[in-house]
Amino acid sequence: MNYEIVCGIETHIELATKTKIFCGCTTEFGGEPNTHCCPVCTGQPGSLPILNQKVVEYAIKAGLALNCKINTKSHMDRKNYVYPDLPKAYQISQYDEPLCEKGYIELDSGKRIGITRIHIEEDAGKLIHESGLTYIDYNRSGVPLIEIVSEPDISSAEEAKEYAEKLQLIMRYIGISDCKMQEGSMRCDVNLSLRKPGDPRFGVRTEIKNINSLSFIQKAVMAEAERQADILDAGGTVVQQTMRYDEGTNSVTPMRDKENSDDYRYFPDPDILRFCVDDKKVEEIRESLPELPFDKLKRYMNVLGLSEATAKQIFRYRMVAEFFEDTLAEGASVKNTANLIVVTIFSNMDTEEEKELFAIRISAAQFAALVKLADEKKINIGVAQSTLQKMLESGKPVEEFIKPEDLVGISDEALESLCKEAIDANPEAAANVRNGKDKAINVMFGYIMKKTGGKADIRKAEVLLRKLIRQ
Amino acid sequence: MFVSSGDLTAAAVRKGVRIMAISKTEIEKLAKLAKLSFTDEELERFTAEFDEIIAFADTVNQSIEGGTEQIRSVDARMVSFDDLRPDEVVPSLPNDKILSNVEGYNGFFKVERSKK
């Protein structure tokens, strides 16, 4: 039988603040165990949490980027459950007054996936189980997270993947997280149920926890939808439970039940005052947002006239887009800048991460100086590419590779005298051209290119040569 | 749908109906949440005491009828965004301080998963 997938995604994203959410300890990754810790993040008796301003700011940025309504008044709640990685036996989170509500992400199809809420909370520590012992490291305890909860608007595995992909791109763009799924700075929980098409009621749903790659999201949704369909087809009922996706076997299996009950006894944390972010501040934060990725993509295509393929390659990476735009700001042309980035610079970057980081040795101004030579036809595109490669390898400016005299050599006057020279040096070929043997002009092209080291504009030279031969 | 007696009690309490006796099962459920265990004898005593304590707390429930939509008062103290803690790193404490009240292992807190 055919079923309709009803799917929602909860995404936890680690915020790239310098300090933890409730204390001044660093959020830096790694470090020896329990060395990024203090009384607050290890839950020592008598310690008190102090909310980090940046966490609120970043969460609001996320909310604005996802078209959310920002609650100007908000507070923190305690979510009570006992587990060794949770040093206070409660997680400070937000329950009934989240910072952001009611937003959406638009898919390529134009369909909008609703965002129910975004709230801030703290991460737990890390447990390592080894030969009868459990070791605990609280370095991650108190690292700030936002949880982004979607509406159950997702109805296919592809949509699930696209939603997560877009979310990741937007969050990276606004600079609040690196969203590395493998390292756990972005983790997705997928809620999924099936129903007969047209049925307004929801089926029993399961939750697949902690999926750590975009393609696994797609695969997990497919695997779980199949699993549930098999159960329903056989006349069975789906059990509401927490599942785990195993990428090795591409299957979804129930997780061993944590002995914790899910009665979290939320209540407002009495140690943390309710806080307000006035409209003025929200506007300030809105203005601090960069142009959002999908607005940028549209602009690259519609205003700058880039092809969809090129525009998509550049807008995906915030650093690349910035470099591109900085180069344009220096007066370089859209077309040459885009092509040189996509062809030459990207050929030096094999992985997504390299493009994400975009660590290159030349500045946008240096790059623009090169592009402009090509724009002004002072060098041809092949030379531009090879020179750029040398610049990237050495980190040296364009002047190191193209001397002023090289450029002077192919000024209009210089080119004209070169053409005369070429004709004088090859009288036979010139005569052939005059007599209609057009191919003979190549002899003179060869002469000119040899003399200029390939820097001459060959189309200009052709016009000049024909004019001179006809005279 | 299956409705436990606990759910019925909760529903009654929500409506402001006073339910006196608390069952041993409910006490056990609370104990599980609170990570406490009681011997049978303690449980008996506790259940009896708890009835009285809840009857005492129930005067609060009885005093307001029906729902409690609004919970936060307008004059609750608030802090403005500008007064939140700036995101500046403060040095963490050395590992030996963090572990000073336990026997750790290589910088980790350590718990045997079972012990006789």
Place this chain on the structure above:
Amino acid sequence: MRAGIYELAIRLRNREISAVELTKAYIDAIEKLNPAINAYVYLTFDTALKAAEQADQMLKEGDAPLLCGIPMALKDNICTDGIATTCCSKILKDFKPYYDAAVWEKLKAQGAVLLGKTNMDEFAMGSTSETSCYGAPLNPRNTNYVTGGSSGGSAAAVCANLAVYSLGSDTGGSIRQPASFCGVVGLKPTYGAVSRYGLIAYGSSLDQIGPLANSVKDAAIVFDAIKGGDKRDQTSVDYDYGSSLAECLDRDIKGMRIGVAEEFFEGINTEIKSKIEKAIKLFENNGAVIENIRLPALKLALPVYYIIACAEASSNLGRYDGIRYGYRTSSYTGIEDMIVRTRSEGFGDEVKRRIMLGTYVLSSGYYDAYYKKACLIREEINREFDAVFENCDVLVAPTAPNTAFPLNHKGDSPVEMYLSDICTVPVNIAGVPAISVPCGEDSRGLPIGMQIIGRRFGEATVLQAAHFYEQSAGKVIGDYEGGAGI
């Protein structure tokens, strides 16, 4: 007559006595009396003597703060770096914090000399200090009676002159009630006036640290020294009290409007009632205006208090799981089992009872009926107090409905014991300041306390009224003979 902080400070500066000599006198007294009274559960004589030497140095250099070289005590729920802080609970056995509470940091910087940590009800939950895992402290005025609680050891230490002053904490009366039972002065400041950083939490929205002392002036001096906002406690407030409160106690009370609410006198022992009425008369005869006022929501204050305090406690005490500090059970079958056993063996009955009540009122299905309604009533109580303080400068009430209980007085049930907090909890719910001053003795010679309650951050007026009463009423309770004799 025992010397107050001010007189001691003068003697120290005149070199009539050194801080070391003063400290030794207290150490001797403690060694002699503490085994019987059990006011202290942990003694810090070595560090006290070192601190006293440093204090003498500070005094020699001149310009030392008022509290420099004065021997004092801290309740066992106030964190002291490297010094055991156990909340008198088995579960925090041997716990040594590696940080100082904000109040202790301040006092230490002023040259205070810490003699030790004082006895208390386990996790400050109780009204007699008998839930302490070290056994109850005894009331120095009559050792057949309790000190009150939960800051019983802090009250007993001051009463028996085993400390010049002490700090306690007050969540529902834990400073004022033992002060009343032991015949000393106890001040619960406005919520937020003193940093809670390093105070091991019981009910976070109610807890407040304050002084227990021999006189209103001493309490004012100590409050001056510990008050102030703290970046590490967001609920603290850097309120501008103007100049030192201890220096403006001598205000005339003529025209002061004193509110008397009949709700505070319902079910109060008649001996206590008549002493308080006598005190009110004294105020009136000296020009104060007595206003009869009503606080109808007060009848719900007690259950509201128990719901909120226990809800917060059930969450605050979740962290005692045997993993990072404190007691860990010796045998278990898994980590979950280890946690359950540790907590069941480590906590006493009253703590368990309150954790269970707190868990109950927050649990799904009951939250709205108990916790949420309690919060609504709390707001109503706050509004009533706000309205009253538009027409009154202070309120006068008994501190407790009874004088000290005999030891091991269990009453009929836990709830009966809860009823003894009836006069003090409304103050914590409203977050306002209040002081307890001795105002007489009952027929058994046990002290009676009068409570003076002020508006938020109205400590100055509260202290002025209390100081006036103390100076005008003459001798209302007998002196305690013994202790350090200084």
